[in-house]
Amino acid sequence: MEAVREVWTDERLDDLNHRVDEGFKETRAEFRAVRLEMRTEFTAVRGEIAALHRTMIQLFGGLIATLVIGFAGLIATQL
Numbered sequence: 001m002e003a004v005r006e007v008w009t010d011e012r013l014d015d016l017n018h019r020v021d022e023g024f025k026e027t028r029a030e031f032r033a034v035r036l037e038m039r040t041e042f043t044a045v046r047g048e049i050a051a052l053h054r055t056m057i058q059l060f061g062g063l064i065a066t067l068v069i070g071f072a073g074l075i076a077t078q079l
Contacts, residue, residue, distance in 0.1 A: 008016075
């Protein structure tokens with residue numbers, strides 16, 4: 001087993017710095033790809049959400065109109 005080195009040479013530190021920088025470059029590239037994919041998916045889903053929103057408003061509007069007409073009919077029959 002290799003002994004733990006207590007002294008790091010400038011070359012080893014530079015090599016470590018380079019490896020860390022390369023790792024971060026790969027990570028940044030992966031994050032960019034994920035962000036682009038999410039942005040593409042979000043624009044597609046945004047249209048579906050808007051359609052669902054319109055449908056819900058129509059359904060709830062119809063429900064409220066039905067309740068109002070029903071209560072008005074009930075009141076009219078009692079008078």
